[in-house]
Structure formats: C-alpha cells, structure tokens
Amino acid sequence: MSLDCGKKPEYLEGTHTCTRRKANSTQKEPLRLNRDSSQEPSEAPALTTSPPNAGKTRYTEEQQVIYRDLPLPIPTDPAFKVDVGRIQCPLLLVVGEDDQNWPAHESATDMKEMMERAGNSHLLTVLSYPNAGHLIEPPYTLHSRASLFESGRLRREVIALWGGETVAHSHAQEDAWRKTLVFLRENLYRGTNPGAASVSNL
Template sequence: MSQSVPPILSIHPSRALMDETFKVLVENLPPGSPVTIRSLHHSEDHDHWEAYGYYISDHTGKVSVSDDFSFGGTYTGKEPMGLLWSMRPVPGSRKGLRLRKTDVCSPMLINISVYSGHGGFREQAPLASALSERWYMAPGVRRVEIRERGVRGTLFIPPGPGPFPGLLDMWGGGGGLLEYRAALLASHGYVSLALQYFAPGELESAELEFHYFETAFNIIRDHPQVMPDRVGIFGLSLGSAVTMYLVTESAVIKPRCCVCVSSNICYPQGKTLAGYHEVMEQNFDKVRVDENNHQIWRDMALAIMNGLSKTVDVGKINCPVLLVNGSDDQNWPVMESAEVMAQMMRDAGKEHLLTRLMYPDAGHLIEPPFSPHFRATNFIVSSTKEKVILLWGGQTKPHSDAQEDSWRKILSFLQQHLCCSPSPKAKL
C-alpha cells in the first residue's frame, strides 16, 4: 500500500474508564483497501493479548470500527468494542491465562494499529498506531488499604466530601485481593471495600468466622463519608454465597440491597468458610473433565445444592436482590440455584424483592463490560493446592454482550436502591 499521505489512526477518547466506549478511526487509506486493525496489550503478568478485525476502507479511504463491519478476525460484524472484549493470548502463549488488572492506580495500556491486508499482520510494520489508556480509577478516587479489626482489603472513596452510598465487594473462590471492580464502582460514586477473605490455594486462611464479614460491612457503614443506611453488598460466585448468608443470618447488618453474580445460595451449617471447603471435598468425586482435560465443577455443585440442610433460607431476605446469571455456566448450577431461590422467596411472600437477569450462552465469569471472555482458566484448588484449569463456560460474543448489558442494569439497580438522587458518572 503506497501513497503520498500516510494513514492516520485516532482513538476518541484516548483516556477513558474501563466501562466507557471509544471510537477507533483510520483515515487517509486508499479507497477499497483491505486492512487489519489490531489491539495489543502487554499484561502485568508479562503476557501479550490481542484482538483484531478485518476491514475494507470506504470510498473516502476511512475505516470506523464503530460503524463498519469486520469481515473476520477475533470478532465479526459491527462491533465498536470488539478490539477489547475479543482479546485473547497471542499464539504460543501459556495455557489457562486470565487477564486481570492488579495495579488499579495505573491504566491498562492498549496499543491499536492498522496493517495492510487481511492476515500476516504479525510479520508487518503497522501503517499507523495509537495508544489507549483504560482506567478503573477515575481522577480523584482515593485508594486506602484496610488492616482494621482483623479485616484485610482496600477501600475506594469517590472524590468530594460525600456522604456517599457504600458497597462491600466480594469475589469468589479463587481468593486473593481483587480491586478493579471496587475501583470502578467508586468511579461511579460508591465507597467500595474490596474484601480479601482468603489467599489463593490456602484453606487454612479460609477458616474465617461469620463475624469477619460483619466487621467488614461495619467498616464501610461507619466510615464518615458513607451514608450508614445506604450500604449494599456485591458478590460473585462464592462471594454471592457469603452475601446470601449475611443477608439471611446476620442480626447485626442490614444491607440496603444486594447484587449476586453467578449466584450461589449454598452455605454449609456453621459460621466458617472452612465448612464450605469440607462440603466440596466430600463431593469432589463428581467433578468431570472435558475433552481438553478442563475440570467441570457443575455436577459437584449440584450435589452440594441438593443437600437442603446446606441451602440458605432466602425466604428471610428483606432487601432487594439482583441476580445475574449465565445459562452456559459450567462451574455452578446457577440457573437451578436461581429457580430454588425464586421459589423460596415466592413461598415467603418476598418475590417482589427479587430481580433476575439470565443471559443465554454466557458463562460464570461475568465481569465489568469489555473485559475479555475467559472460557477456561488456571485455578488453584484450596483443599489440595493443585493447579488445574477450570471450565467456566460461555461463548465469547454472547458472554461479552451479557457483561455490557448486566453492568448497565447493575448500576441502575444500585442507583435506584442506594442513591438519594442521580449522580453524574465520573469522567477522565
């Protein structure tokens, strides 16, 4: 492709929050030229992730990713954000990778380039490139490490004097401290505590008493910049089981509302997470593997759920609850769990408190929008400390659509139940 004026690639906005859309535009191409537009990210784990689409420039020599169709690549069709949600490890990468931001104080840097032709772009020099900064923390959001009353986590506080609504943010059975969702929630005006409740692969540190979660909730509620009567809980997977247990069994905390992603209403009798792992060990013989030797935990989870003594009595719930589930979840029987929960709440006259979102062909790991889809990733089993690859499920395009749609509805739900009045979304 030779011409006197070189192509120009631009990204608008070049700096944005992770849940904001951008526009990628290539200009000064010869009309009718086949080109490949590629995104490339070097992760904090030193792996390379990419996405790309095949385009043909219009009669003016332009390609707009927001408006034009991709004819192939990691995504097809008119997909404005396909360069993000269809990212995958580059060929030859390690197996079972998952892309997650650990340093939320720095942006995720995405290099977007345009190449001549369709295919073979990895051996070419780009015709033009531009850099996109994707942030979880909006300007002015404060990050505060919490080591208080035995609780471990990170508190994110929106800019301004407040007071703000609050959220306790809990991830799942992989353990560790994950901050990026809480940082993004703070960017939307919520004081959010990303809670660490055990370390990955360490069953001993999972022997946490029920009191630990009550204390974490109270740390948010008692913060001087938080409205004490407007604190909710946001849980995913195991975090949703803890959420359900807190909402039904605690006499101390009364959340204003709850969001449960990939919901789980099973929680063993007793008041420690160690019991949860014991129940899993007792049913581990029901774990299956697929043709790729990826572990499928769904049948094990079904066996656990069918033990009624280990099911939370959700009929005692007295606050609005939003369930977000994918029908292709291969890790947990979330659809069956949601049906059981709906019936129990119906029997208790509480069905009006339950809102259900179900997404066909979405998997277990429903994250903030434009996050890549991970059908199977590495996982450390707490009881044995064995490293396996878990099958989470989901198909890339419908799963990504579910992430985008559910995030909008989650924010709307939180605004409805936690906010006194509409607050503008933070901008970079």
Template structure:
C-alpha cells in the first residue's frame, strides 16, 4: 500500500518536514502534489515528478525531482513552490492564532506532462503549518495612538522585545510577529496607516508614534529592557532605520529590502528629513501589465536634496540589511551599500549587509512561496516584486536564521547591559 509519511505532521511554518513515500514499485514514476486553500478561498498548489528507488521509496531529503515546478533535491520544495490558481494572489495569513494552513500532500500516477490535472490518487496526507506555537498569546492593542497586536511567548519571561513593521500595504499584518513570538520574542505587530483611526497615507511619518510604541512595549512586565529590536520590510524599513537613528531604545534593527532616505517627510521633534525626489514618469508597465517601480526613486548619491538622507551614522544600535538582488520594486542592494558606506565614512562598524542573488522584494520566513507579483490596494496596477523561485527560497531560509541569531545576540541581557 502506498503511504505518505510526514514528520512532524503539525509544525510551525518555519520548520522543515521530513517527507517520504513508501509502497511504490521499484523505479516507479509518480507525481507529488501539495495544495492549500487560503482564508480568501484562493487555491495554491505545486506538483512535481519523482522516481522511486529500487526499494519503492521516495525520500525527499535525498531524491531529486525530475520535473514540474522544480528539479533537483529540495526537501521542502513542495511548499515554497506553491503558486496561486488565481494569478497575482499573495499568500498572507490572517488568523495566526486559531487556525493553521492545512496543506494536503498527495501521490498520483504521472506521465511527467502536466497539461492536465494529476489523476489516479494513490495516497494523501494533511499537514498543519502554524504561525504560532502553543501558548503564544495575542493581545489587541489600542493604547493612546498605538494600534497593533502584541504577541507574547509562553512562559513568565521577561522576553526580548521586538516591533514588527510591514510595507506600503497598510493595515495590520501579524504573521511574522506571531512567528517571532513563537521563537521567544515579545513582538508588537504595529500598524501605522490604513487601519482603524490611523492616517490613510504616509506622506508624513512622525517617529514620535513609533517612539510611543517602543516605550509601550518596554513598559510591559514581560518585556526585557532597556532596549528593543525592530524587524521591517520595504516601506517599513525606512521607518525602522529612522527609529534606529532617533531612538536610543532601539538596539537591533533588521531592514529587509528598504531604503535609507525619506519617501515623504520623516519628522522627529524638531528635525525633518525631507522627501527624496520621485520620478513618477519613470514607472513602467512591463509586457505582463505589471508595474515596475525601482526607477522611480532618485539615486541618493546624485540627488541635490541631501536633506532626504537618513543620518544612519547616528544609530547607536546594530543594523542588519537584507537585500534581494532580483528586487524589482526597490534598488535595495544599491541603497543598502550606500548606507553601509555612510557608516564606514563615519568610522562606524555597526552595520551588516546580507545580499542574496536571485531573491526578490518580499523576503518572508522560510518555506513561504515566492510572491513574484501581486495587487496593492494603493496602486492602480499589480506590482512586480521579482525573484527566482529556488534562489528566493534559499534566501528566505538563510536570512530567517540570521535574523533570529542577530536579535538574540543584540537583545540578550549581556548585550543590552553593554549599551
């Protein structure tokens, strides 16, 4: 009898699985498929051809895929190669506490050609992929101006504190914060526009709002003080960098595919960082109808308006820049290199740059599928994010380990006591 054996069947989204198929004929060709339906009813699926060994078994840790959505040895390829049946859909978990993604793995007869759906089901197994570990607590926050969700790890603590910021899609995005809490960080998923009574746009970013959030987090009895970390992506990364510059509470900042200048006005008390020049006429639509925005931002080195640059050399904490070299939304590698150079010019060594060939803009925790392009509620056309599937997956796996290591190192009691 054909069986799919998965260990563990219930796991956090960033945990690898050991997947085996047994009971096949020697050297039999079969199709393996993964399917999940998100909370909006969108189907995501992947399918690959494998060949059983002489014993009639396929072990994804050792067997190479022969065709389909990827080739080669990729034990978690069925997950990171998931693609939406409804094009331009992004897999974005809404309820991170009460429900997992249910992923159905199945084995079928296969003729290697995927012109039609796989048929002749031989075996199936369903696995649960969670964004929160048992005991993680979610607390909705409406404290003064602050809007967000606080995720607390199980246990008494105190835990290192982290603020989690997303980019220009607005609202409250929680999946990374709950996963960080599952890894031992008290994490505040912070909304800053397009949510409840917050502003509808980000033309002016007042860092006082984010300072209030940092102080709120540090005031919680389960949060280890006196400093916090920030994890951010895209538009949120410029805010995180501004927090690192202006706020002494920030000891560790992760900037994923961001920039070190102001888009719109950034203000803190009596200081204003004016917007870099934007060249909207440079935005182009490719032959797929996708909006490419990487040329819209002026080159900070060439801009006459030098007041747009964030003075990164004033950051007292450590900064980890993570960039994808196939980012089609922002020229993130060039901007991170310029920020690193600015630090060096001022004799600072508190910056680290991780650059990933083939990775796109939306670098997520491990095993999330590549979102090459998707709709943005604030733009008239779907946006091209970029990335190559396998290299992007490798970047997500490696960078997540580095993020956790970076936060643990710089937010540990020993590190904080040296600040």
C-alpha cells in the first residue's frame, strides 16, 4: 500500500495538508525525505514547466481543482499506453465513477476493450461504483471529498476535488473490500480449498 499525502481521512475542516509544523510555530515546512537521516532537509526540486494538458484543469466555485480531464481523451494509439491485453492473470479493477482526480471509468472501459480484443476478458473483473470518488479504501476509512495539499509544481497549496458522495463512497468501500478478499482468496488459493469463498457474487 502506498502513502498518498493528498487523500487521507477528513480533519476538522474536511481538508488537510501534507506538511509538518515546527514546535511553537505556525509556519508550515514541506515534508521531505532524505536518504541520509543525518542531513538537514533540503529543497526538493520543483517542476518549472506545465504539463501539456494543463489547460484542461478545471475549478469548482469553491476553487477546488479537478484533474480528471488531463489524460482525456484516452489515447487510441497503442504506442501511448500499456497493452493490458497481454495480461495473462486475473485482474481486478475497483472504479469510482465520480472520481474527479482521474478518469477511472474511462480508463477501465478502455482496459476492458483491450482485453476483449486480446481474447482474455475472462481474466478481468470490474467493480464499478456510481457516486464513489477517487481512492476507494478499506471500510470505515473516512471519506474526504476534497483535501488540501502542497503542489510541488505550483509551489502553493491547492484543494483537490476527489469526488464521491459520503454514503455511496462508504458503501463502495465495504462492498469492494469484501469482493476483493473473495477475489484474492479464489485466485491466490485456487485448488487449495482455503474455505467457502466464491467469486459468483462478483
């Protein structure tokens, strides 16, 4: 599991920032990782150029940033994407259809089409949830529709919109977690009879 500073449980105002505060100070200092723990934190390099699709970035009335359009439209040229049709093992995709950070639904559809063309769509299971947002975590993880983080490229704090409605997103967390465990048990323990798991409900 990877650490995602931009999407973690809600705090008092429903936003947070991946920063650390010095004792007795209100000044925020960016959190940096150093190879040598004896060294003082150093300035992290920042991107000085904008990505080619930066103009597709949208903002809500509350100035929340919507990044989902940046990679759209999904490329049709195979040279610009991973050929998932070559995958020869079971694959599970968990998709929030209201993901405002990444075109998850469009990406999953494209992956499904590639696997169908390759003749191995039987290996693919897609769990797609309407009104669920970005990063469907394990059950009972607090849903953050938007959160504050420090953009290295912009060198300022921005509020990213992750999407999702709290109830629908929470239901997606519970359902996806249960089905993920079934999927893993069925495919990792195939033939060893670890229990009464079944993928029929997927």
